[in-house]
Amino acid sequence: MLFTTAAVLSSAGCFGSSDNPSRHGPTRADKSPGAKPAIVWNTKPTSIASLGDSITRGFDACSVLSDCPEVSWSTGTDVDSLAQRLLPAATARAGTHSWNFAKTGAVVADLPGQIEAAAARKPKLITVMIGANDACRNSADDMTSTEQFRTTFTSALTRLRRDLPKTQVYVASVPDLKRLWSEGRKNVFGRQIWKLGICPSMLKDSQDLDAASNDRRQRVADQVTEYNKVLKDVCGRDVLCRYDPAVHEYRFTTDELSKWDWFHPSKAGQRQLAEMAYRRITASAP
Numbered sequence: 001m002l003f004t005t006a007a008v009l010s011s012a013g014c015f016g017s018s019d020n021p022s023r024h025g026p027t028r029a030d031k032s033p034g035a036k037p038a039i040v041w042n043t044k045p046t047s048i049a050s051l052g053d054s055i056t057r058g059f060d061a062c063s064v065l066s067d068c069p070e071v072s073w074s075t076g077t078d079v080d081s082l083a084q085r086l087l088p089a090a091t092a093r094a095g096t097h098s099w100n101f102a103k104t105g106a107v108v109a110d111l112p113g114q115i116e117a118a119a120a121r122k123p124k125l126i127t128v129m130i131g132a133n134d135a136c137r138n139s140a141d142d143m144t145s146t147e148q149f150r151t152t153f154t155s156a157l158t159r160l161r162r163d164l165p166k167t168q169v170y171v172a173s174v175p176d177l178k179r180l181w182s183e184g185r186k187n188v189f190g191r192q193i194w195k196l197g198i199c200p201s202m203l204k205d206s207q208d209l210d211a212a213s214n215d216r217r218q219r220v221a222d223q224v225t226e227y228n229k230v231l232k233d234v235c236g237r238d239v240l241c242r243y244d245p246a247v248h249e250y251r252f253t254t255d256e257l258s259k260w261d262w263f264h265p266s267k268a269g270q271r272q273l274a275e276m277a278y279r280r281i282t283a284s285a286p
Contacts, residue, residue, distance in 0.1 A: 039239050039240065041168065041240070041242070041286070042124065042168065043281065043282045043283070043284070044086060044282075045086060045123075045124035045125035045168060045281075046087065046091075046097060046124050047087075047097040047098065047121070047122075047123045047124045047125070048074065048075055048082065048083050048086065048087070048097070048098045048099075048123055048124070048125045048126075048127065049075075049098070049099045049100075049101060049118040049121055049123035049125075049126050049127075050072065050074035050075045050098075050099070050100045050101065050102055050126070050127045050129075051101055051102055051111060051114040051115065051118060051126060051127065051128045051129075051130070052074075052102040052106060052114075052127070052128060052129035052130050052172075053102060053103065053104060053105065053106040053107075053129065053130060053132060053133050054067070054102075054104035054105065054106075054133075054264060055073075055102075055129055055132070055175070055264060055265060055273070056072055056073065056074055056100065056102035056127070056129050057069055057072060057100065057102050057103065057104050058070065058071045058072045058073075058076060058270060059104050059258075059264050060258040060260045060261050060263075060264040061258060061264065061265060061266055061267050061269075061270055062267075063260075064260040064261075065260070067104055069100045071267050071270050072100055072102075072270065073265070073270040073271070073272075073273035073274040073277065074098075074100065074102075074127045074129075074274070074277070075095070075098040075099065075100045076270065076274075077092070077093060077095050079267055079270050079271055079274070080271050080274055080275075081270070081274050082127065082274045082277050082278055082281070083095075083097075083098040084274075085274065085278045086125075086278070086281070086282075099118065099121050099123065101114045101117045101118050102114070102129075105133060106130065106133060107130070107133045107134045107144065108130050108131060108134055108144065108149055108152045108153055108156070109144075109152050110130075111128070111130060111152070111153070111156035112155070112156050112159055115156060115159055115160045115163065116159075116163075118164075119160075119163040119164055122164065122167075123164075123167060124167060124168065125167065125168045125169075125170065125281070126160065126164070126167055126168070126169050126170070127169075127170045127172070127277065128169065128170065128171045128172065129171075129172040129174075129247070130153075130174075131149070131174035131224070131227040131228075131231070132174050132175060132177065132199075132224075134149060134227065135174070135177060135199075135201065135202070135220050135223050135224050135227065136177065136198075136199035136200075136201055136202060136220075137200070137201050138200050138201070139200065139201055140201045140216050140219045140220055140223075142201070143201065143220070143223050146223070146226040146227070146230065149226075149227055149230055150230045150233075150234070153230055153231065153234055154234050157169070157234055157235070157238065157241070161238065166240070167240070168240050168241070168242075168281075169235065169238070169240060169241040169242070170241075170242055170244065170277060170280065170281055171231050171235045171241060171242070171243045171244065172244050172246075172247045172273075172276075172277065173228045173231060173232075173243070173244060173245050173246070173247045173248035173249075174224045174227050174228055174231070174247070174248060175224075175247055175248060175250075175252070176221070176224070176248050176249075176250075176252075177199065177202045177220060177221065177224055178202065178217055178218070178220070178221040178224075179251060179252060180202075180252060180257070180263055181202050181203055181206065181217065183252060183253060183254050183257060183262075184203075184206075184254070184257060184262035184263050185206045185207065186254060187254065187262050189262070190257075190261065190262025190263070191206050191207065191262075193260070193261050193262065194206055194261075194262075194263070198261060198263055199263065201216070201220050202217055202220045202221075203263070204216075224248070228245065228248055231243055232245070242280055242281065242286050244276065244277065244280040246276040246279075246280065247273065247276060250272065250276065252265070252269060252272075255268055256268045256269035256272055257269060
């Protein structure tokens with residue numbers, strides 16, 4: 001299982017019970033008596049809860065081997081976070097309408113517990129960034145299978161929709177771990193830190209470029225691609241969910257990586273994640 005400094009950073013069917021607005025897809029308004037109003041995405045939600053892993057906890061962005069939620073891309077108060085961009089200034093500063101339930105080291109199987117905690121707050125928007133730790137294991141053989149990932153994520157979203165039928169959901173893609181390896185390995189200090197056990201499936205023997213090492217890294221990269229396909233598919237079945245491929249597509253530079261582990265986002269990286277999420281959430285169309 002991923003070292004606690006872990007990575008940065010479903011099936012067919014619909015979510016929830018029969019009264020779930022996303023179950024039948026977008027509703028079209030008509031003039032017939034009793035017609036349900038069209039479901040409209042709100043680009044200015046008034047409260048936010050964040051779920052996920054170490055990247056959403058701001059791990060290693062402020063100090064070594066520590067969470068730093070105040071600079072989290074989603075709900076941070078000391079960075080230009082999503083909450084700072086979306087919520088009224090006074091509310092954003094006070095942190096009274098934003099909550100961070102992410103946990104360093106979390107895998108997709110931890111989502112239901114985080115959803116339960118978030119549901120008590122009844123947020124208007126939930127952000128989800130999960131999956132890096134399912135790929136970052138002691139070996140590539142230990143990665144969460146695509147089938148298990150799909151089953152677990154589908155179940156988690158089903159629970160979310162049951163508990164929060166009107167809450168909007170933003171699902172970020174899993175970061176490109178191979179890209180992070182290619183950038184971080186340029187730093188001598190970073191390569192030494194990686195030996196402590198950070199994402200061994202990708203970062204072990206970071207300077208080795210033999211066929212076996214390259215094949216192992218590509219296997220991890222391919223698994224991340226499969227996770228992202230699941231996230232997109234499951235989220236796409238819910239009209240109140242938006243999947244964002246931008247995180248995986250973004251080419252992080254060394255300036256946007258933590259100067260303590262050269263793998264998690266720095267403050268600059270957290271700001272970039274917030275910008276990507278803001279663009280997706282405030283877009284007039286999905």
